[in-house]
Amino acid sequence: MTDNAIKLTNRVRPATRRPRLHKVILLNDDYTPREFVVTVLKSVFRINADQAQRIMVTAHQKGTCVVAVYTSEIAETRANAATDAGRQAGYPLTFTTEPDQ
Template sequence: MSDIDVKPDTIAKPKIEQPRLHKVILINDDYTPREFVTAVLMMVFHMSEDQAYRIMMTAHQRGACVVAAFTRDIAESKATEGTNAGRQNGHPLEFTTEPEE
């Protein structure tokens, strides 16, 4: 066996890929009661009443509001959970998701 020590010229630097986050977006509508939207935000996103109220009002005034960002699966299941909570109570409440830049 050779005594010559062979080492690579370059050492690979481990690259850690951060998963892309997806935003959950609350869409305004003319029918879902404000208190209902606030309650759904508190329940699904574990927000205080104060935080939930502010996000609800931002969507109400601007048409939509980013609620939070998660990995894709979590974002999609939270959007579905929120939308279904509205549907089960006869409201057209809608949450969508969108990948972050």
């Protein structure tokens, strides 16, 4: 008789975690024109005009508004791009990020 033993091995799969998400937040200011805010929201965050208008109005009324939720790198990149667009146009338009619960 020959020994043809089958050897079983356990494969350990590494536990993958979902990346932590961050919120991009629009801060209201009294100087940036509303139309410019809508334009930046549409171009940087790729949202339609109706959504951009609602976000802008919410930020205007409440002081801040969550624009979108992304992974941390994408959130930082988009917030910086939107803030830079405001600065280049001479406005104090500001977007920030914070971790999502």
